[in-house]
Amino acid sequence: MTLPFARRLDNVETSAIRELFKLLGKPGIISFAGGFPDSAMFDVDGLRQASQQALAENPGAALQYGATEGHEPLRAQLAAFMQAKGVQDLAASDLIVTTGSQQALDLLGKTLVDPGDKVLVEGPTFLATIQCFRLYGAQVVGAPIDGEGVQVDRLEALLAEHRPKFIYLIPTFGNPSGALLSLQRRLRILELAVKYRTLIVEDDPYGDLYFDQAPPPSLLALSAQVPGSRELVAYCGSLSKVLSPGLRVGWLAGPAALLAKATMCKQFSDAHTSTFAQATAAAYLTAGRMPATLDEVRRVYARRARTMVEALRRELGDAIAFTPPQGGLFVWARLTGAGGALADAGELARRAIEQGVAFVPGTPFFATDADPASLRLSFATADEDKIREGVARLARALR
Amino acid sequence: MTLPFARRLDNVETSAIRELFKLLGKPGIISFAGGFPDSAMFDVDGLRQASQQALAENPGAALQYGATEGHEPLRAQLAAFMQAKGVQDLAASDLIVTTGSQQALDLLGKTLVDPGDKVLVEGPTFLATIQCFRLYGAQVVGAPIDGEGVQVDRLEALLAEHRPKFIYLIPTFGNPSGALLSLQRRLRILELAVKYRTLIVEDDPYGDLYFDQAPPPSLLALSAQVPGSRELVAYCGSLSKVLSPGLRVGWLAGPAALLAKATMCKQFSDAHTSTFAQATAAAYLTAGRMPATLDEVRRVYARRARTMVEALRRELGDAIAFTPPQGGLFVWARLTGAGGALADAGELARRAIEQGVAFVPGTPFFATDADPASLRLSFATADEDKIREGVARLARALR
Numbered sequence: 001m002t003l004p005f006a007r008r009l010d011n012v013e014t015s016a017i018r019e020l021f022k023l024l025g026k027p028g029i030i031s032f033a034g035g036f037p038d039s040a041m042f043d044v045d046g047l048r049q050a051s052q053q054a055l056a057e058n059p060g061a062a063l064q065y066g067a068t069e070g071h072e073p074l075r076a077q078l079a080a081f082m083q084a085k086g087v088q089d090l091a092a093s094d095l096i097v098t099t100g101s102q103q104a105l106d107l108l109g110k111t112l113v114d115p116g117d118k119v120l121v122e123g124p125t126f127l128a129t130i131q132c133f134r135l136y137g138a139q140v141v142g143a144p145i146d147g148e149g150v151q152v153d154r155l156e157a158l159l160a161e162h163r164p165k166f167i168y169l170i171p172t173f174g175n176p177s178g179a180l181l182s183l184q185r186r187l188r189i190l191e192l193a194v195k196y197r198t199l200i201v202e203d204d205p206y207g208d209l210y211f212d213q214a215p216p217p218s219l220l221a222l223s224a225q226v227p228g229s230r231e232l233v234a235y236c237g238s239l240s241k242v243l244s245p246g247l248r249v250g251w252l253a254g255p256a257a258l259l260a261k262a263t264m265c266k267q268f269s270d271a272h273t274s275t276f277a278q279a280t281a282a283a284y285l286t287a288g289r290m291p292a293t294l295d296e297v298r299r300v301y302a303r304r305a306r307t308m309v310e311a312l313r314r315e316l317g318d319a320i321a322f323t324p325p326q327g328g329l330f331v332w333a334r335l336t337g338a339g340g341a342l343a344d345a346g347e348l349a350r351r352a353i354e355q356g357v358a359f360v361p362g363t364p365f366f367a368t369d370a371d372p373a374s375l376r377l378s379f380a381t382a383d384e385d386k387i388r389e390g391v392a393r394l395a396r397a398l399r
Numbered sequence: 400m401t402l403p404f405a406r407r408l409d410n411v412e413t414s415a416i417r418e419l420f421k422l423l424g425k426p427g428i429i430s431f432a433g434g435f436p437d438s439a440m441f442d443v444d445g446l447r448q449a450s451q452q453a454l455a456e457n458p459g460a461a462l463q464y465g466a467t468e469g470h471e472p473l474r475a476q477l478a479a480f481m482q483a484k485g486v487q488d489l490a491a492s493d494l495i496v497t498t499g500s501q502q503a504l505d506l507l508g509k510t511l512v513d514p515g516d517k518v519l520v521e522g523p524t525f526l527a528t529i530q531c532f533r534l535y536g537a538q539v540v541g542a543p544i545d546g547e548g549v550q551v552d553r554l555e556a557l558l559a560e561h562r563p564k565f566i567y568l569i570p571t572f573g574n575p576s577g578a579l580l581s582l583q584r585r586l587r588i589l590e591l592a593v594k595y596r597t598l599i600v601e602d603d604p605y606g607d608l609y610f611d612q613a614p615p616p617s618l619l620a621l622s623a624q625v626p627g628s629r630e631l632v633a634y635c636g637s638l639s640k641v642l643s644p645g646l647r648v649g650w651l652a653g654p655a656a657l658l659a660k661a662t663m664c665k666q667f668s669d670a671h672t673s674t675f676a677q678a679t680a681a682a683y684l685t686a687g688r689m690p691a692t693l694d695e696v697r698r699v700y701a702r703r704a705r706t707m708v709e710a711l712r713r714e715l716g717d718a719i720a721f722t723p724p725q726g727g728l729f730v731w732a733r734l735t736g737a738g739g740a741l742a743d744a745g746e747l748a749r750r751a752i753e754q755g756v757a758f759v760p761g762t763p764f765f766a767t768d769a770d771p772a773s774l775r776l777s778f779a780t781a782d783e784d785k786i787r788e789g790v791a792r793l794a795r796a797l798r
Binding site: 277 | 408674
């Protein structure tokens with residue numbers, strides 16, 4: 001018998017990347033395909049101490065059911081973390097803890113999206129965001145980016161045309177683009193939010209992973225400068241890229257009415273995020289280890305990014321075009337076809353696997369108007385020798 | 400500005416119990432209102448050791464992103480746990496790990512429910528199940544229960560009338576009913592599943608909490624005896640009531656096609672359940688501590704249940720009617736109105752708070768045809784002296 005699955009599942013297609021990932025098991029492959037941080041950089045000692053402290057101090061709180069909104073000491077620590085990043089008036093009650101920022105996206109979909117609603121995103125954007133919103137029936141429309149992030153004029157035209165339920169952006173070192181939205185564009189987007197009375201969802205898992213200098217303030221922080229915009233910004237944060245994805249600790253900050261509805265939905269999604277993970281994260285943040293951890297991951301990823309950028313220029317020359325990332329985990333590039341080189345990233349991905357290097361072609365990251373010449377390369381998990389060797393293999397695949 | 404929330408939120412009402420819970424902060428109150436296990440019985444030492452072991456053995460696996468289906472060592476342990484409970488042919492690949500069994504319910508809703516679909520449940524059933532399915536647009540219809548669980552003749556009549564997408568049951572010491580579905584009824588329900596080609600969702604968080612003798616096998620275990628029924632049973636399990644709710648470790652076992660769709664939906668719900676919590680649970684189960692933990696919780700809850708049953712009979716006499724529970728956390732009762740005593744459980748709840756004791760009136764647990772005389776009393780979290788004193792206060796409130 002075929003089970004009577006819901007029609008919403010028809011909106012989602014997941015095979016594109018899965019097929020490629022099946023090939024990653026090949027021995028000796030160098031992978032630039034992942035979207036995750038390097039396990040070798042986790043502060044295991046710090047997390048061990050934090051988990052022990054959580055169990056020693058208040059085992060009841062760490063192991064019992066907890067409030068759907070989140071473990072209070074963690075909410076307080078996360079609010080302080082956000083305050084230190086320029087969101088000065090954010091209180092603990094202005095955010096809820098989510099099971100990774102993926103759940104924040106799911107709760108936004110559940111809370112806001114009616115079937116047929118439009119949602120604007122960057123083209124390209126995080127693949128799981130597109131699918132998440134589509135499962136709630138959204139029609140997801142992409143606005144093009146350039147080296148400074150989303151193109152605001154194009155965004156406004158799409159806003160006027162589609163009147164979306166909300167706009168979803170990863171303004172700071174986004175996945176997959178790695179792009180950094182300029183301060184000027186940030187302010188213009190907040191003005192557009194007010195002009196069109198449209199909610200902006202700012203997803204910011206990478207903002208702390210800057211290399212040389214801190215990025216412009218988040219849209220949430222900047223909303224203090226644009227009258228009327230604060231109530232139109234929802235912010236998704238995460239400890240996954242800076243501390244540990246396995247904790248599944250993210251958060252959603254936003255207007256009180258939105259948080260109330262998201263909390264109600266979360267009650268029926270997973271009741272609450274693991275209190276054991278939350279109490280561990282709270283103890284870790286309280287212990288003050290985060291600044292040193294951030295310094296270390298910034299230093300290592302900056303070095304790897306530089307190595308990849310240099311290798312790409314040296315080995316691929318004008319066959320590839322990209323803006324060097326200023327933070328995050330990714331180089332986003334286009335095959336130019338210069339000198340008759342391959343310009344189809346899907347075909348290159350297949351050839352690259354044969355040469356022993358993997359990456360993700362860019363097409364699945366576009367909700368609309370995919371660019372088949374685009375590709376995403378992660379520099380986060382391979383060491384510098386591997387990065388150089390992987391790029392050399394990529395160059396062989398391209399010829 | 401009012402945010403443009405999705406229409407699905409209009410299907411859900413959450414104020415009924417929330418209003419009552421606001422009163423629970425009153426000092427000195429004895430609470431029979433909770434739906435959770437006693438924190439004092441958590442095996443904190445065992446979980447401390449398990450979490451340390453998880454971080455020592457493979458910190459990468461405990462702290463990195465993990466497979467959406469779940470941490471392999473945990474899936475293997477959970478499959479063994481199910482095999483020991485009579486589901487002999489269950490493999491690790493026949494279940495996925497969920498963020499508590501609440502998430503299993505959410506994934507079933509997302510995977511199966513189209514707006515307007517009917518879902519049959521017990522009347523009464525778990526409140527968060529009703530709301531969870533309604534958020535996906537389900538029309539939830541209750542089938543009446545008696546001392547032996549759901550009434551199968553009535554269930555069949557409703558099946559024939561409504562042709563539901565699936566039937567959701569908590570056959571073993573259910574919340575709130577505490578009822579134990581008899582073996583004969585279990586087999587008949589599996590036959591109905593085959594006859595009507597309807598999926599059965601068996602939610603079983605309480606089945607291990609039996610007092611004197613083990614309950615009949617789960618519907619999933621019994622499906623081996625009813626040809627054609629195995630592919631029509633989905634099973635939700637949980638470590639929350641037997642080990643720790645704060646881990647948020649549950650699981651969903653079921654037909655491969657259902658698990659594939661649920662896994663896809665989970666990918667966009669929270670990517671995966673906390674690997675730290677999963678690795679901790681796996682280490683705990685591997686260490687072999689669960690049988691002793693179960694013995695202890697069974698012993699303590701059995702004593703508390705007996706104490707509550709005796710006190711209710713002594714103090715309330717024929718003003719209250721109930722079937723003594725054979726397991727679980729709850730006494731489900733009806734006010735009879737005998738001798739002119741109060742028969743409205745909502746009114747009694749308000750008077751009881753004044754007397755210093757809290758419980759939950761039964762009305763919100765009914766999807767349809769609520770019984771205003773019903774109430775749920777938890778014996779799980781108060782010690783025996785408190786149980787006796789609380790019931791005495793309840794008797795004063797009733798007069």
